[in-house]
Amino acid sequence: MNDPAASSFVRTNLVPERPAPVRTTGFIGFLRTRLFNTPGNALLTIVCVLLLWFVIVPLVRFLLIDAIWEGRDRAACLAENAGHPVGACWPFIQAKFTQLIYGFYPEPERWRVNLTFALAAALLLPLLIPRIPAKTLNAGLFFLAFPVVAFFLLHGGGLDGFGVSWITDFLTGLADSVGDAGRGLANLGGGIAGIGIVFVLLGKLLALLGTGLSFLLQPLVWLQAQIQASGQPLWLDFACTTGIVSLVLFFLNGAFRTGWRALMISVAIFVGIGIVMALLHLDRGGLPIVSTRSWGGFLVTLVVSVTGIVASMPVGMALALGRRASIPLIRVFSVAFIEFWRGVPLITVLFFATYMLPLFLPGNFTVDGLIRVLIGVALFTGAYNAEVIRGGLQAIPRGQSEAAKALGLSYWKSTSLVVMPQALRHVIPSLVNSFIALFKDTTLVLIVSIFDLLGQLRAAFADPTWATPTTLFTGFAFTGIIYFVFCFSMSRYSLFVEHRLNAHRRS
Numbered sequence: 001m002n003d004p005a006a007s008s009f010v011r012t013n014l015v016p017e018r019p020a021p022v023r024t025t026g027f028i029g030f031l032r033t034r035l036f037n038t039p040g041n042a043l044l045t046i047v048c049v050l051l052l053w054f055v056i057v058p059l060v061r062f063l064l065i066d067a068i069w070e071g072r073d074r075a076a077c078l079a080e081n082a083g084h085p086v087g088a089c090w091p092f093i094q095a096k097f098t099q100l101i102y103g104f105y106p107e108p109e110r111w112r113v114n115l116t117f118a119l120a121a122a123l124l125l126p127l128l129i130p131r132i133p134a135k136t137l138n139a140g141l142f143f144l145a146f147p148v149v150a151f152f153l154l155h156g157g158g159l160d161g162f163g164v165s166w167i168t169d170f171l172t173g174l175a176d177s178v179g180d181a182g183r184g185l186a187n188l189g190g191g192i193a194g195i196g197i198v199f200v201l202l203g204k205l206l207a208l209l210g211t212g213l214s215f216l217l218q219p220l221v222w223l224q225a226q227i228q229a230s231g232q233p234l235w236l237d238f239a240c241t242t243g244i245v246s247l248v249l250f251f252l253n254g255a256f257r258t259g260w261r262a263l264m265i266s267v268a269i270f271v272g273i274g275i276v277m278a279l280l281h282l283d284r285g286g287l288p289i290v291s292t293r294s295w296g297g298f299l300v301t302l303v304v305s306v307t308g309i310v311a312s313m314p315v316g317m318a319l320a321l322g323r324r325a326s327i328p329l330i331r332v333f334s335v336a337f338i339e340f341w342r343g344v345p346l347i348t349v350l351f352f353a354t355y356m357l358p359l360f361l362p363g364n365f366t367v368d369g370l371i372r373v374l375i376g377v378a379l380f381t382g383a384y385n386a387e388v389i390r391g392g393l394q395a396i397p398r399g400q401s402e403a404a405k406a407l408g409l410s411y412w413k414s415t416s417l418v419v420m421p422q423a424l425r426h427v428i429p430s431l432v433n434s435f436i437a438l439f440k441d442t443t444l445v446l447i448v449s450i451f452d453l454l455g456q457l458r459a460a461f462a463d464p465t466w467a468t469p470t471t472l473f474t475g476f477a478f479t480g481i482i483y484f485v486f487c488f489s490m491s492r493y494s495l496f497v498e499h500r501l502n503a504h505r506r507s
Contacts, residue, residue, distance in 0.1 A: 062087040062470075063477060077468040088474040089466070096460040100479075103296015103456055109288060112153045113299055119146060120306075128493065130500065143310065149276060154295070154303075158286035159234055159277070163241030164227065168220045175217060179210025234283045242270040292370040296451040298482070303370075304377060304452065305439040311378035312438075316385025317420065323390055334386070341383035346444055349376045354448040373445055381438050388430040392423030425501045432494035436487045453479055 023029045035045040066087030068077045075081050077089035093100075102110050123142040126132045161169075227237045246266040253262040280286055295303070322334030341349070353376035354369055396419050404414030424431070446455040457475045460466075 062473070073465050074468045074471075077466075077470060086468075086470055088477060089468055089470050090474065092460075092466045092468075092471050092474055093478050095466065096457075096463075096475075099297060099460055100453060100456050101298045103299060103451055104294045105296070105299065106290060106294065109156075109290055112156075112287065112290075116150045116153050117302075119149065120302075145272075145276075147307075149280075152280050152282065152286060154290065154299075155292070156287035156289040158282045158284065161227075162234060162237040163245070164220065164237050165224055165233075168217065168224045171213065171217050172221065175210045175213035179207050179214070232283070234277075238270075238274060238277070242267065246270070292368055295370065297456040298453045300370075300445065300450060300452040300455075301439075301442050304374065304442045304445060305435075307374045308377040308381050308438050308442075309435050311374070312381035312385050312434075315378060315382025316389050319382060319386035320389035320393060321415065323386065324393060338383045338386050341380050342387075346377070346380055346441055347447060349380050350444060350448050352376070369448070370450060373448065373450060377438070377442075381434060384434055385431065388427050388434060389423060391430070392425075392427035393419065395426050396422050425498075428494055428498045428501075432490055436490055439486060439490070440483060453482065 022032065024033055034041075036042040064087075066085055067090055068082060068086055068088070069090050071077060071089075071091035074089075076091055077086055079086045098107075098110075102113055105113060120142075123138060123146055127135065127138050127142055132138075223240065227233050227240065230236045246263055249266050250259040250263040253259040277283060319334045319338055322330045323338065325331050325334070350373055353372040357372055358366070400422065401414055401419055404418045409417070442452050443454040445452050446458070451459060457479055461472060461475065
C-alpha cells in the first residue's frame with residue numbers, strides 16, 4: 001500500500017507550447033486594442049476611415065495636386081487653359097496678399113505694421129516660454145508699454161502735452177461740467193412746484209462744488225500756462241510730470257528711509273518713455289497719421305482679438321469678484337452688468353457702439369469707430385469671462401481664504417496671491433474657449449464697415465481680374481487655414497499650461 005511506484009506519475013510526453021500572448025504595444029497593438037477590439041469599434045473605425053478618405057483626398061487634390069501656382073490673371077486659373085480640372089487658384093492669394101494683411105494701409109507706411117508685428121512677437125514669445133526669466137518686466141512691457149507704442153506706430157501723430165496738461169484739462173472740464181449741471185438743476189427746480197426746492201438745493205450744491213474745484217485748480221492752470229508759454233511745452237510738461245509723480249511715490253514709500261527704490265524705478269520708467277517719445281518724434285508731430293478707416297485685413301483681426309482678450313480679463317475678474325461681494329450695491333451692479341451684456345448678441349453691441357453711441361455723446365466729443373468697437377468687444381467678452389472666473393472661484397475651498405486671513409493677509413492680497421491664481425488654473429479650458437470664440441467672432445466687425453481679414457477677402461472677390469469658379473473656394477480655404485492655425489495654437493498652448501500647472505497632482 002505504500003509502494004511509491006503505485007502512487008507516483010511520470011509524464012512521458014512533453015507539455016504542448018502555450019499560444020503567444022496577444023500583442024498590446026506598437027502599431028499592431030494599438031490597432032488591436034483601440035480600433036478593432038470589439039465589432040462595434042471595428043465598424044466605427046471603418047466608417048471614420050471612409051469619411052476621412054472622402055474628405056481629405058479631395059481636399060489635398062484641390063489645395064495641392066490640381067492647384068494653380070503661377071499666373072497673372074484669371075486666365076491661368078481656367079480649366080480650358082490649364083488643360084486639367086483646376087483646384088485652388090493660389091495666384092489670386094499672391095496678388096491680394098498685401099490687401100489681406102494690411103487692408104488699405106498706405107504702402108509706404110506698411111513698415112510700421114511690420115515693426116508692430118515684430119515687437120509683439122518679440123515680447124509675447126518670451127512671455128509664453130516658462131523657463132525664460134524676467135517675467136514681470138516682460139509682462140509690464142507687453143501689457144503696458146507695447147499698446148502705447150503700437151498705437152503711435154499704427155496711427156501716427158504726436159503729443160501736444162503730457163501728464164500735467166492732460167490732468168488739468170480733464171479736471172477743469174469736470175469742474176465746468178459739474179457747475180453747468182448744478183446751474184441746470186437749479187433752473188429746472190425753479191420751474192417745478194413741490195419738489196422743486198430739492199432740485200434748487202442740489203443745483204446750488206453742485207454749482208458750489210464746481211466753483212470750488214475751479215478755485216483749487218488755479219495752481220495747475222497757472223503751471224499749464226507757463227508750460228505752454230515755454231519754447232518746448234511737451235518736454236517741459238514731461239519733466240514736470242516726471243518730477244511730481246516721482247516725488248509723490250518717493251514720499252508715499254517712506255521718503256528718505258525707504259523711498260529711494262520707488263524714486264529710482266519711477267525715474268527709470270519716465271526715462272524710457274522719453275526715449276520712446278524721442279525715437280517716434282512725438283514732440284515734432286510724430287509719424288504721419290493713418291486713419292483707422294484705412295486699417296484692415298489681418299491687422300484689424302489681431303488688433304480686435306488681442307485687445308479684446310487682454311482687456312476682458314481684468315473686466316471679468318472685477319465682475320466675478322463683484323458678484324461675490326458682500327456689499328449689496330456692488331453685487332447688484334455686477335449682476336446687472338453681466339446679465340445685460342450676456343443678454344444681447346455681439347452684433348447688437350457692435351451696431352450700438354458704432355451708430356447709436358455717437359447720438360448720446362456731446363456734440364464736440366467724438367470717439368474713433370475702431371475704439372468704440374474695441375470697448376464694446378472688451379465689455380462683451382468680459383461679461384462672459386466673469387461667469388467663467390466665478391465658477392473657478394466657487395471651486396476654491398473656503399479654507400484657502402481663511403488660512404490667508406489667519407496669516408494676516410488682507411482681502412486683496414489673499415485674493416491676488418492665493419485665491420485668484422488657483423481659480424484661474426481651474427478654468428483655463430473655459431477661458432481659452434472664450435478667447436478662441438472671440439478670435440473667430442472678429443469677423444462680425446464687417447457689419448459696421450470695418451474690414452477685417454474676412455472682410456478684405458470679400459472685397460477682393462469683387463475684382464473681375466480674378467473672377468474664376470475656384471477663386472471663392474481658394475480665398476475661404478486660405479482664411480480658414482489662418483483661423484485654424486491660430487485657434488489650434490491657442491488650444492495646444494492651453495493644454496501645455498494646464499498640464500504644467502497640474503504637474504504636482506500627478507506626482
